[in-house]
Amino acid sequence: MDFGEIKNLLLNKFGSGVLVEEQTTGLQHALVIDPEQIANVCLELRDNEQTYFDFLSCLTGVDYGVEEKKFGVVYHLASIPFKSQLTLKVMKEHDRTSDILPSFQSVCEVWRTAEWHEREAFDLTGISFEGNPDLRRILLPDDWEGYPLRKDYVAAEEYKGIKIN
Amino acid sequence: MLSAKTRYTQLTEHLEPEEMIINMGPQHPSTHGVLRLELITDGEIVKEVIPHMGYLHRCFEKHCESLSYQQIIPFVDRMDYLASMNNDHAFVMGVERMLGIDKDIPKRIEYIRVLVCELNRIGSHLIAIGTYGIDIGAFTPFLWCFRDREHIMNMLEWASGSRMLYNYIWVGGLFYDLPVGFEERCREFIEYFKPKLKELDGLLTDNQIFINRTAGVGILPLDVAINYGCSGPMLRGSGLKWDLRRVDEYSVYPELEFDIPVGKGEMGKAGDCWDRYKVRVDEIVESVRIIEQCLERLQKELKRTPEFDPRAKLPKKIIPKEQDFYVRAENPKGELGYYFMTDGKTEIPKRVKARAPSFNNLSVLPEIARGVLIADLVAILGSIDIVLGEVDR
Numbered sequence: 116m117d118f119g120e121i122k123n124l125l126l127n128k129f130g131s132g133v134l135v136e137e138q139t140t141g142l143q144h145a146l147v148i149d150p151e152q153i154a155n156v157c158l159e160l161r162d163n164e165q166t167y168f169d170f171l172s173c174l175t176g177v178d179y180g181v182e183e184k185k186f187g188v189v190y191h192l193a194s195i196p197f198k199s200q201l202t203l204k205v206m207k208e209h210d211r212t213s214d215i216l217p218s219f220q221s222v223c224e225v226w227r228t229a230e231w232h233e234r235e236a237f238d239l240t241g242i243s244f245e246g247n248p249d250l251r252r253i254l255l256p257d258d259w260e261g262y263p264l265r266k267d268y269v270a271a272e273e274y275k276g277i278k279i280n
Numbered sequence: 281m282l283s284a285k286t287r288y289t290q291l292t293e294h295l296e297p298e299e300m301i302i303n304m305g306p307q308h309p310s311t312h313g314v315l316r317l318e319l320i321t322d323g324e325i326v327k328e329v330i331p332h333m334g335y336l337h338r339c340f341e342k343h344c345e346s347l348s349y350q351q352i353i354p355f356v357d358r359m360d361y362l363a364s365m366n367n368d369h370a371f372v373m374g375v376e377r378m379l380g381i382d383k384d385i386p387k388r389i390e391y392i393r394v395l396v397c398e399l400n401r402i403g404s405h406l407i408a409i410g411t412y413g414i415d416i417g418a419f420t421p422f423l424w425c426f427r428d429r430e431h432i433m434n435m436l437e438w439a440s441g442s443r444m445l446y447n448y449i450w451v452g453g454l455f456y457d458l459p460v461g462f463e464e465r466c467r468e469f470i471e472y473f474k475p476k477l478k479e480l481d482g483l484l485t486d487n488q489i490f491i492n493r494t495a496g497v498g499i500l501p502l503d504v505a506i507n508y509g510c511s512g513p514m515l516r517g518s519g520l521k522w523d524l525r526r527v528d529e530y531s532v533y534p535e536l537e538f539d540i541p542v543g544k545g546e547m548g549k550a551g552d553c554w555d556r557y558k559v560r561v562d563e564i565v566e567s568v569r570i571i572e573q574c575l576e577r578l579q580k581e582l583k584r585t586p587e588f589d590p591r592a593k594l595p596k597k598i599i600p601k602e603q604d605f606y607v608r609a610e611n612p613k614g615e616l617g618y619y620f621m622t623d624g625k626t627e628i629p630k631r632v633k634a635r636a637p638s639f640n641n642l643s644v645l646p647e648i649a650r651g652v653l654i655a656d657l658v659a660i661l662g663s664i665d666i667v668l669g670e671v672d673r
Contacts, residue, residue, distance in 0.1 A: 138604075140602070140603060141601070141602070141603025141605065142377065142605060143604065143605055143606060145604065170509065171509055172635060173606060173617050173633070173635040175631075177631065189604070191617070191635075195506065195520070195522060202604070226508075226509065227507050227508050227509075228507065228643060231639065231640070239341065248286070248287045249286045251288060252334075253333065254337045254672055254673070255334060263339065264341055
């Protein structure tokens with residue numbers, strides 16, 4: 116199935132609300148999905164015999180910048196039988212001043228590999244995932260403050276009394 | 281902030297009377313670097329494994345926020361430091377595709393890239409096999425593997441000036457052409473290495489002690505492997521013919537002849553530690569075949585000429601159009617991916633995320649190590665072949 120067919124399949128299955136935007140400017144096209152439906156969309160894409168995206172290559176948490184006030188997650192799917200690839204994105208507006216983290220649905224139940232990827236996104240970009248059973252920091256120490264890959268991150272001056280420069 | 285208890289808390293807050301938490305690592309010879317495993321044990325049986333990593337986190341992505349593409353290459357080297365050439369190749373390929381110059385790269389450069397990558401793949405697999413042997417008590421293969429790998433290190437040092445972290449493959453070309461006499465020296469090495477490989481194979485593959493320790497241990501079923509995002513020898517050990525060199529047909533791999541070895545469960549069940557080991561041994565044989573074909577072409581139709589300049593196609597400024605791009609390639613450990621976000625204005629990418637094969641391969645460990653003996657856990661971990669530089673990035 117090519118990109119257009121997958122798009123139509125999702126539109127037929129979930130209605131027109133599922134697709135927020137279609138990004139076709141670059142070399143690799145992407146579908147921007149409604150964040151409330153991403154877990155179901157992923158499940159459908161994995162289980163549908165025509166798409167069969169059984170392999171999650173990569174999951175990335177993205178901070179789109181201070182002015183944009185947007186956070187997002189990018190999913191890179193691969194299908195082993197069809198040798199195809201697909202990029203999905205979800206985005207949410209978020210005012211970074213509030214204490215509540217931007218939150219997306221977890222896709223752990225669809226691909227177990229997402230668990231660690233989501234932990235990494237949580238650790239570095241400060242994105243929460245509802246339904247991830249083990250959302251802890253993974254690369255940084257447990258007591259680290261802040262999320263280093265956020266665009267407004269300021270490096271701490273010291274860590275446990277040790278000066279950083 | 282998080283109301284529900286994480287799985288980690290659930291596992292560790294209440295222990296049964298017979299259970300005990302044992303800490304393995306981060307300074308432990310069999311964890312292959314600074315990996316810490318928290319084991320919940322009942323006697324000798326491992327009930328649960330909880331990996332803790334991050335001890336070697338060097339902020340790769342944070343560094344990339346302020347570096348240009350060419351400057352990122354040395355950082356990429358340091359992820360999987362046993363296979364730097366392969367890391368470079370994948371990264372450079374991604375940038376070249378974004379720039380649209382991937383079709384203009386001269387054939388000689390592509391063949392040199394594949395040659396050095398396959399040499400590095402042999403080096404990486406030799407480490408995997410050697411250290412795997414030592415993990416479960418065979419000392420000799422370790423020494424033999426390091427002896428043979430040293431020849432590869434010397435050759436790659438000759439070409440790039442560095443022993444392990446090469447920075448040799450550049451966007452649009454190479455650092456330098458191969459030194460004069462490299463092809464002949466490489467041929468000599470291959471002739472030397474082929475019988476050595478047979479010796480090594482005889483030392484471990486049919487060794488009854490080795491088989492007892494690995495066959496039927498740590499069985500990774502294919503559906504679990506795919507669901508956990510395992511790739512490379514892990515996935516092929518479970519019996520799936522999936523090699524991105526063939527699937528994506530990047531670089532000059534379509535012009536080269538090689539097979540994709542898969543695990544068949546010859547000694548135990550498909551997807552056990554022995555299969556993963558065997559896939560690596562067979563892949564070395566295939567890499568040797570690829571190197572021979574590369575040398576053949578580099579010495580005949582793609583011979584070095586005085587006018588040949590590997591830096592001729594280097595772009596003056598690397599500014600790809602605004603887009604998101606994901607590139608993947610087959611590393612010795614599995615699928616290495618880079619996710620680029622570019623703004624089309626500066627030479628500095630907005631975001632570079634690395635999808636490390638070791639990171640995903642390691643994530644399956646708690647699943648396949650549940651209920652095994654502690655000694656078998658060492659055998660399983662060794663067969664995954666992780667590099668902590670890549671897990672932690």
